[in-house]
Each structure stands twice: as C-alpha cells, then as structure tokens.
Amino acid sequence: MNKSKLLAVALFVCAASAGFSQKINGAGATFPYPIYSKWFSEYSAQHSGVEINYQAIGSGGGIRQVTSGTVDFGASDGPMTDEQLKASKVKIIHIPTVLGAVVPIYNLPGVSTELKFSPDVLADIYLGKIGNWSDARIAKDNPGVKLPNTDIVVVHRSDGSGTTYIFTDYLSKVSNDWKNSVGRNSAVPWPKGIGGKGNEAVAGMVRQMPGGIGYVELIYALQNKIAFGYIKNAAGNWVKGSVDGVTEAAASVKQMPADYRVSITNAPGANAYPISSFTWLLIPTPAPNSANGKVIKDFLGWMLDHGQSETAALYYAPLPKSVSDKVRGTINQLQ
Amino acid sequence: MTGPPIVPPPSPEPSRAGAETAAPSEVRKFLLERGSSALSDRAFRWVMLISALSIFAIVALIAWELVARSQLTISKFGLQFFFKSAWDPVSGDFGALPFIYGTLASSLVALVIAVPLAIGLAIFLTEMCPKFLRGPLAFLTELLAAIPSVVYGLWAVFVLVPLLREHVNPLLMKTLGWTGFFAGPNYGIGILAAGVILAIMILPIISSLTREVMTAVPHMQREAVLALGATRWEMIRMGVLRNARIGIVGSIILGLGRALGETMAVTMVIGNRPEIVKSLLGLGYSMASVIANEFSEASDDLYLSALIEIGLALFIVTIIVNAIARLLVWAVTRGAPPRVA
Numbered sequence: 001m002n003k004s005k006l007l008a009v010a011l012f013v014c015a016a017s018a019g020f021s022q023k024i025n026g027a028g029a030t031f032p033y034p035i036y037s038k039w040f041s042e043y044s045a046q047h048s049g050v051e052i053n054y055q056a057i058g059s060g061g062g063i064r065q066v067t068s069g070t071v072d073f074g075a076s077d078g079p080m081t082d083e084q085l086k087a088s089k090v091k092i093i094h095i096p097t098v099l100g101a102v103v104p105i106y107n108l109p110g111v112s113t114e115l116k117f118s119p120d121v122l123a124d125i126y127l128g129k130i131g132n133w134s135d136a137r138i139a140k141d142n143p144g145v146k147l148p149n150t151d152i153v154v155v156h157r158s159d160g161s162g163t164t165y166i167f168t169d170y171l172s173k174v175s176n177d178w179k180n181s182v183g184r185n186s187a188v189p190w191p192k193g194i195g196g197k198g199n200e201a202v203a204g205m206v207r208q209m210p211g212g213i214g215y216v217e218l219i220y221a222l223q224n225k226i227a228f229g230y231i232k233n234a235a236g237n238w239v240k241g242s243v244d245g246v247t248e249a250a251a252s253v254k255q256m257p258a259d260y261r262v263s264i265t266n267a268p269g270a271n272a273y274p275i276s277s278f279t280w281l282l283i284p285t286p287a288p289n290s291a292n293g294k295v296i297k298d299f300l301g302w303m304l305d306h307g308q309s310e311t312a313a314l315y316y317a318p319l320p321k322s323v324s325d326k327v328r329g330t331i332n333q334l335q
Numbered sequence: 336m337t338g339p340p341i342v343p344p345p346s347p348e349p350s351r352a353g354a355e356t357a358a359p360s361e362v363r364k365f366l367l368e369r370g371s372s373a374l375s376d377r378a379f380r381w382v383m384l385i386s387a388l389s390i391f392a393i394v395a396l397i398a399w400e401l402v403a404r405s406q407l408t409i410s411k412f413g414l415q416f417f418f419k420s421a422w423d424p425v426s427g428d429f430g431a432l433p434f435i436y437g438t439l440a441s442s443l444v445a446l447v448i449a450v451p452l453a454i455g456l457a458i459f460l461t462e463m464c465p466k467f468l469r470g471p472l473a474f475l476t477e478l479l480a481a482i483p484s485v486v487y488g489l490w491a492v493f494v495l496v497p498l499l500r501e502h503v504n505p506l507l508m509k510t511l512g513w514t515g516f517f518a519g520p521n522y523g524i525g526i527l528a529a530g531v532i533l534a535i536m537i538l539p540i541i542s543s544l545t546r547e548v549m550t551a552v553p554h555m556q557r558e559a560v561l562a563l564g565a566t567r568w569e570m571i572r573m574g575v576l577r578n579a580r581i582g583i584v585g586s587i588i589l590g591l592g593r594a595l596g597e598t599m600a601v602t603m604v605i606g607n608r609p610e611i612v613k614s615l616l617g618l619g620y621s622m623a624s625v626i627a628n629e630f631s632e633a634s635d636d637l638y639l640s641a642l643i644e645i646g647l648a649l650f651i652v653t654i655i656v657n658a659i660a661r662l663l664v665w666a667v668t669r670g671a672p673p674r675v676a
Contacts, residue, residue: 030631057631058630058631058632059632059634060630060631060632060633060634060639061631061632063634064634076634078634080634081635084634151520153522158602158607158624158628159627159628159629159631159632160424160628160629160630160631160632160633161632162632182425183425183426184425185424185425186424186629186632186633186634187424187628187629187632187633188423188424188425189421189422189423189424189425189609190608193608194522194524194606194607194608194618195606195607195608195620195628196607197602197603197607197628201492201603204492205524208492208496208497208523209522209523
C-alpha cells in the first residue's frame with residue numbers, strides 16, 4: 001500500500017516536471033545530424049516549452065515517415081522524386097538548410113603532392129577503365145608528379161547514403177558512360193571496388209591499401225585532417241573542396257527552381273566546387289498539427305537568421321545569400 | 336494465486352506434527368497451509384502451453400510479415416529472385432544469389448576453422464586440463480562470447496585484415512593457388528577474412544556447449560573403456576565423443592545459426608561486393624549485411640521490397656540449413672550400435 005502510494009506520487013511529480021512542453025518530431029538524413037542537433041537544442045534553450053526531437057534514421061526513412069504523416073517534418077540528402085511527391089498524403093515543401101560536398105581521397109606511397117583529377121578520369125577510374133596509377137591520363141592531369149606503377153584499388157560506400165548520391169550524381173553529369181551503365185542513387189551497382197560502411201570505413205580502407213582511392217564527405221575529411229585531391233570544375237579551374245567553394249557552387253546555379261529540388265553538382269561558377277549538394281528539410285503543408293506547424297515555421301526563420309552563422313564551426317557550408325533570401329519567401333507561405 | 340479457494344483448506348492435523356517429533360519441513364508446511372491448488376495448477380498449465388505456442392505464433396508472424404512486405408518483388412521476379420545475380424537499385428533489378436552465396440561461403444569457412452578448434456578445446460578442458468588452468472581457460476572462452484560484434488569487426492579491420500594481406504594470403508596463394516580457391520587479387524578483406532572472424536565468434540558457443548555435453552557423459556563410461564584396455568585417446572573417442580555426438584552436432588548448429596545471421600563484423604571485412612567468385616580471397620556480400628547497409632536509405636518501394644525479400648531468403652536458408660543438420664543427426668544416430676569409429 002505504502003509503496004504504491006509512493007509510486008503514484010513519484011509518477012505525478014515526473015509528469016508535472018515534464019510540464020506542458022510542445023514536442024515536435026522529425027526524422028531523416030544522417031549527414032546534417034550534427035548541425036541539426038545543435039540547432040534544435042539551441043532553439044529549445046531559447047524557446048522554453050518547445051522540444052524538437054530529431055532521429056537520424058536515414059533519408060529514405062525520413063521521406064517515408066513524413067509522407068505517411070508519422071513525424072512533423074522529415075529531412076533528406078537527395079530531393080524527393082516526382083512519384084514520391086505524388087504518392088505522398090500531404091503536400092511536401094523542400095527547404096534547403098546547409099550544403100555538403102564529397103572529396104576524393106587516395107593512398108599513394110611516395111607521392112606527396114596533392115593529385116588532380118579531371119572529371120572523366122575520375123569516372124573512368126570508378127568504371128574500371130583506368131586500372132593503374134601510372135596511366136597516361138592521370139599523368140596528363142598531374143604534370144611533374146612521378147606516379148608509381150600501382151594498381152588502383154577502388155573503394156566506395158556500401159551503405160546507402162547521401163554521399164554516394166552526390167558522388168554518382170556528379171559522375172552521371174560528367175560521364176555518359178557512367179550515366180548509361182551505372183546511374184545515380186544512394187546505392188548503385190558499382191562496376192568495381194570494395195564497399196566500406198560509412199565515411200570512416202572508406203577512409204580506413206583507403207589508408208590501409210596502397211593504391212587505394214575513395215570518396216568521403218568534405219566535413220569528414222576536414223575534421224579528420226585527411227588529405228584530398230583537386231577536381232577540375234565546369235569552368236575549367238582546378239578546385240579543392242572547401243566550405244567557400246561549396247557555397248559558391250550553390251550561388252552559381254542560374255535558375256533556382258521554386259521547389260529547390262535542384263542538383264548543384266558540376267555548377268558553373270569559376271571557383272565552384274563541383275561535387276556539392278544541398279540537404280533539405282521536408283516540411284508538410286498545411287501542417288497536420290497547426291500548433292507544431294507554427295513552431296516549425298518560426299524555427300525555419302531562426303535557422304536563417306541565427307543558425308546559418310553557426311555552420312562554419314562544424315565545417316558545413318552555409319546557404320548563399322541569394323538562396324536564403326528566396327527561402328525566406330517560401331517560409332512565409334508555409335501554412 | 337490470490338483467488339478465493341474453491342475447496343475449503345484441509346485442517347492441519349495436530350496429532351502428526353506433535354511437539355515430540357521433528358517440526359514439519361518447510362515444503363510440508365507450505366503444502367498444508369496453501370489451500371486448494373486446482374486453480375493455480377490449471378493456470379500454470381495454460382501459461383506453459385501459451386509460452387510453447389507463442390514460438391509458433393512468432394515464427395508464423397515473422398514469415399507472414401516478410402512475405403507480405405516483399406509482395407512487390409515477389410510478384411515482379413517470382414522464384415527467379417533467388418537465382419539471379421543482379422543487384423541494381425538504379426534500374427530496379429534485384430536478385431539474391433550473390434548474397435546467399437556470400438552468407439553460406441563465409442559461414443562454411445567459419446565452421447571448417449571453428450569446429451576442430453572448439454572440439455579440441457572442449458576435450459582438453461574436460462579430459463586433460465590441469466585443474467589450475469581449467470577455470471581461467473573456460474572463463475576466457477566464455478569471455479569471447481560476450482564481446483560485441485562491432486568490436487570483433489574493428490579488431491578484424493585493424494589486426495586480422497593486415498595480417499591476412501601481408502602474411503597469410505601470400506602463403507595460401509603460393510601453396511594452394513593452383514586449386515583456384517586462393518587466387519588473387521589479395522585485398523586482405525573478403526570471404527576468407529569474414530570466415531575467420533566468424534570462426535572466432537562462434538568458437539566459444541560451440542566449445543562451451545560441447546564441454547557441457549562431454550561433462551555430462553557418466554564417468555562409468557570412461558572407466559569402462561579404460562578397463563577394457565583403451566588408451567586415453569581411444570577412451571575419449573569411444574567413451575566420450577561417441578556418447579556426446581548429438582549434443583556436439585547441436586552445438587555446431589547453434590554456432591552455424593550465429594554465423595549465418597551475423598551482420599556487423601561481416602560487413603566490416605567481407606568487401607560488400609555482390610559477386611560470386613570462386614576464390615575465397617575474393618570479395619563477397621552477405622544477406623544480413625546488405626539489409627543493414629541499404630535499408631535505411633532505400634526510399635523507393637521496389638528497392639525496399641527487395642531488401643525485405645532478402646530477409647525472407649535469409650529466413651528460408653536458415654530453416655533449410657537447420658533441417659539438413661537435423662537430418663544429419665538423425666541419419667548418424669539412427670539405431671547405431673557401439674562401434675570403434
């Protein structure tokens with residue numbers, strides 16, 4: 001008797017201390033998770049009574065959950081397809097939040113200079129057409145570098161990921177062979193190579209294997225101080241992955257579609273880094289729960305005013321001004 | 336049970352539990368005081384029956400869910416799904432064969448390595464081990480079973496794979512390369528690496544269960560064989576292993592079950608390439624790995640359905656492998672007279 005009374009009191013206290021906080025649930029992409037969780041916790045700290053939960057379950061899961069209405073918002077590294085939008089129960093608005101990029105990494109003992117890759121060479125390495133580091137086409141991109149006679153060991157992601165989507169989207173744009181025989185997706189039928197789970201496994205395998213080449217997120221390479229190569233962009237300049245180069249790629253997109261579902265790989269800007277992409281929040285409109293919808297709308301405004309300035313510390317590229325101005329207009333139309 | 340007793344409790348008999356005799360035992364006292372047992376007995380029987388039946392329900396539910404959620408690929412590819420090698424999420428063409436092959440091949444390698452080691456370890460521990468070593472050795476083997484698989488995977492990536500690549504694989508290629516099972520290129524990772532790490536993971540399961548079974552063989556068996564003039568090895572072979580063989584096969588089946596379903600450690604070293612190559616040094620992919628790798632990002636319905644059907648394939652393969660193992664046990668033990676081998 002005494003025990004159950006105690007329990008009841010304890011439960012009551014717990015319930016009371018939890019208060020009447022408004023809980024908002026989101027789910028989706030893992031790539032922007034570090035910056036999202038920072039944003040959500042700061043926003044909650046500044047707005048008492050609001051709690052935003054974000055589950056990084058992957059873009060595919062995020063799309064499924066938001067279209068079936070089980071979460072208040074979703075997140076994805078790749079834009080939803082037309083069929084997915086059509087099949088959705090609710091109307092979904094894409095809101096770009098930050099940008100990410102993919103960089104090539106390699107392991108060539110004896111080569112200390114940073115290597116350069118023109119787009120067709122990179123595609124042909126991944127297609128298996130270039131199998132040795134001493135290939136004349138690699139040498140042509142890297143005059144003066146003494147390339148060893150080592151077989152190329154191709155490493156790619158084995159888990160479905162936005163990183164793979166961006167990388168294969170880029171290769172599809174720069175190589176017709178790639179587009180026709182492999183294509184773009186979060187996972188593709190790789191013509192060649194070893195699969196590693198996650199950025200860390202790809203980086204680990206490349207580091208272990210002499211002659212290895214792989215691709216990882218720019219953020220991962222910067223945080224872990226991994227050396228990576230140059231890519232020739234659409235304007236013909238050699239560029240190295242950097243936060244500024246990524247933002248410039250987004251700014252140089254000539255016609256930003258109204259729904260922001262745009263691929264910015266191989267962007268035309270002079271210093272644009274070509275293997276870049278937006279990542280999006282997927283907002284249902286009108287919101288199934290209008291009180292939560294209001295908070296999400298307010299959060300998105302906060303994200304543009306305050307959130308964008310915090311991206312650099314975590315190596316995410318912020319939206320260029322042209323895009324953020326446009327996004328503000330879209331947010332105002334949310335219901 | 337706290338329900339009202341159906342039959343009034345029998346009154347205790349004071350004459351039997353007199354002060355001059357010993358006090359009634361705890362059990363007797365409880366039985367005398369508890370009242371009727373009819374309800375609790377019946378409830379107990381039902382609870383046990385439900386527990387037993389729930390196994391059927393769970394298995395049926397799993398099978399039903401897997402079939403229901405993979406309808407798209409079942410109707411599109413039919414049985415062909417299990418015999419096709421394509422895995423193309425871009426154009427939507429799926430087949431399970433390379434994954435089935437990778438799972439079976441890596442598990443087989445694991446068994447080939449682990450079974451002799453595990454049985455040898457069990458024999459040593461039960462029959463020959465000095466007392467002071469028995470405790471620590473048994474403890475260490477069981478410790479192996481408690482290590483999380485991701486730790487095994489990390490160890491494999493950083494220690495086992497370089498070891499295989501630099502020392503073991505070149506040797507295998509030189510000596511056994513002619514068989515075709517150990518042909519290059521030598522990446523270090525691949526089916527062999529996955530098999531070796533699986534072997535280490537299932538070793539404690541097989542060896543500790545085998546040890547239990549061997550300990551359960553009555554001592555009289557050993558003494559009888561020794562009395563007939565057998566050497567120690569003959570005694571172990573004829574007196575212990577023969578009597579324990581059903582239990583040993585059972586432990587191997589449990590180990591195999593773990594190997595078939597292991598996900599994380601295999602993903603980290605198998606190479607994740609949906610291909611069927613004869614060489615064990617080649618890259619492969621397993622069913623559990625592809626589900627773990629691709630499930631979270633599979634947004635398109637057909638793709639998701641294909642991944643769930645891979646789960647169904649894993650379920651079916653596990654059932655078939657278990658059935659074969661049971662048949663084997665049955666064939667071996669059917670009315671076998673005591674023989675020397």
